[in-house]
Amino acid sequence: MGDKLEELFSTGKIGGLLWSSPNNPTWTCLTETELEMIGKLLTKHDVIGIEDSAYLGMDFRYDYSKPGQSPFQPTIAKFTENYFIIISSSKIFSYAGQRISVTISSESLMTRKYPYLKKYFNSKTILSAFIHGGIYPTTAGVPQTTQHALAAFFESACTGEFDFLDSLKVYKVRAKKAKEIFLKNGFTLAYPDDRGKPLGDGFYFTIQRGDLTSGELLYYLLQFGLAGIPLDITGSKKKGVRICISLVHQNQYPELENRVKALNKFLTNLNK
Amino acid sequence: MGDKLEELFSTGKIGGLLWSSPNNPTWTCLTETELEMIGKLLTKHDVIGIEDSAYLGMDFRYDYSKPGQSPFQPTIAKFTENYFIIISSSKIFSYAGQRISVTISSESLMTRKYPYLKKYFNSKTILSAFIHGGIYPTTAGVPQTTQHALAAFFESACTGEFDFLDSLKVYKVRAKKAKEIFLKNGFTLAYPDDRGKPLGDGFYFTIQRGDLTSGELLYYLLQFGLAGIPLDITGSKKKGVRICISLVHQNQYPELENRVKALNKFLTNLNK
Structure with a gap:
């Protein structure tokens, strides 16, 4: 990964690099070693790293739940x-329904001046361009009550x-169970x-079936009565579908099993 | 106004016409006759009218407070x-703090197809382009609780x-009072x-002082301790400042009067 990033950043055409970890749709996570390598390259080539931490702490293979403790x-x-x-x-x-998130940056990046920003955002600093030229004109802002709640x-x-990770660990249990249901019914x-x-159990996982394309598998x-996101629209080059378990309740797993079994039978009859 | 609009619309270069009524910053209001003329021209030249009704019903010269009654x-x-x-x-x-508004359109406009929209919004209909290509990608949406409240x-x-106009009529009283204070102290x-x-009393009004520019007047x-919006940044060609009374409370009017009097004395001494 380092060589590829070095090659891309060296062109001078890359302004920012965006990722999420755990990754969407693979649920793989960047390690400290990988982040260190990325961080050095970001600094060296003056590229901005945009870390989407939507799933902060949700790599349940490690216990990130204690504030201030490794x-x-x-x-x-x-x-x-x-x-x-x-x-x-x-x-x-x-x-989710309240539509709010926060963005964190370093003081040194926020106060840096880029002359070219002036042309589009009437300010040379990232702080001003981001808030007054980016966030403010493209959104109506965030409601006061939601700000206080967050x-x-x-x-x-x-x-x-409040141990927020504790209340999310139910997803780990559900993902494990749902994965097992698919795996014992002919999916990989x-x-x-x-x-x-080993991949962690979290919000979602990805399934394949023989050589069915992403679209064909979703169609079946x-x-x-099963939904998912075809991998081909996520930037992935693999065939398959992302299965999200966040809205599937505990008492729905027997029904999930029924449906996956029936689907397996159907596809087996089709030689898929 | 009709001739000017006809001239502009005839160029074929105008896609939309935006206005607010009561107008910001003048607080003047479009009449039915004017709207009828604008409406005919919008239809004739297939231009879209965008009516900003932020001050719906707040032209207090008429009583719009009874639903279903003229x-x-x-x-x-x-x-x-x-x-x-x-x-x-x-x-x-x-x-204001909850950052929510609604947009209303006609079914016939929403379902109309414009081939050129496809290029930018992956859909030919205004409905789809507006919601999926405009609102959704530029905002995070509106919180559920705020939607229910609205x-x-x-x-x-x-x-x-709920007579919402009744609770807003306090602004009429305040505007009248604040206007009087400025007018008897050398402002026009x-x-x-x-x-x-006669201009209605509402959320704000506009003041001038001799030949002071908008910026000079705001500076004084x-x-x-008095704030306002200089007219030159609002698109107005007049010199002056817009005074908004929405956050000035009843018990602050004596203090407002003190400050305006002192300002008048100061400007008079400067021969302004």
Whole structure:
């Protein structure tokens, strides 16, 4: 990955690099070593890293639930000043309906001046261009009540009063169960491991079936009342579908099993 | 106005016409006759009228407070199908902090197909381009709780249970009082009438002082603890400042009077 990034950044044509970790749709996670390498390259080539931390702490293979105690959520902020971190409230606080997230950056990046910004945003600093030229004109802002609620969420999570990861661990249980149902019915995982390590159980996982394309597999899933996101629209080059378990309740797993069994039978009869 | 619009629309270069009524910053209002003329031209030249109804019903010279009874708020929707009406909750429901508004359009406009839209929005219909290509990618959407609250506001206003205009009439009283204070201290109104008719009292009004430019006048106002918006940044060609009374409370009017008096004395000494 380092050589490829070095090659791309060296062209001088790359302004920013965006990723999420855990990744969507693979649920693989960047390690500290990888982030350190990325961070050094971001600094060296003056590229901005945009870390989408929608699933902050949700790599349940490690216990990130104790504030101030290791292990800590790996983050690019440890290895460069050139970062934006986006933390959405949707997943970590199950607060999707309120449409709020925060962006964190370093003071040194925020106060840096780029003469070219002036042309489009009437300011040379990223701080001003981002807030007054980006966020403000493209959104109506965030409601006051939601801001107060999110601030309270963060505060109670930081003091340890509210263990938000504990309330999310149900997803780990559900993902494990749902995965088993698919695997024992003739499906395989499109992304079965995290580069050598076992893949964590989280919000979603990816399934494949023989040589069915992403679209074909989704088409069959839908006929059996099952939904997912075809991998080909996510930027992935693998065939398959991303299965998200966040809205499937515990008591629906027997029904999920019925449907996956019936789908398996149907596809087996079709020699798929 | 009709001739000017006809001339502009005839060029084929105008896609939309945006206005607010009451107008910002003049607080003048479009009449039914004017809207009828605009509506006909919008239809004739297939231009879209965007009516910003942030101050819906707040032309207090008429009583628009009884649902289903005339007089009715004049609107472009009576005279063309080519309209968007934007109703912000900020002013009419004093709900600014929640950042929500609604857009109303005609079914015929929403379902019309414009081949060129396809290129940018992956759809030919305005409905799809507006929602999926415009609103969705540029905003995070509106929180669910705020949507429910606004729906309740509209419902109770429409049934007559909640007379929202009654709770806004305090602004009329304040504007009248604040205007008097400025007028008896050597200021004049930049927009003194509504094309022949007396100007209504509402959210704001505009003041001038001799031949001071907008910026100079604001500079002197600020030195006496008074704020406003210079007319030159609003698109107005007049010199002056817009004074908004929405956050000035009843008990602050004696202090307002003190400051305006002191400012008057100061400017008089400078021969301004």
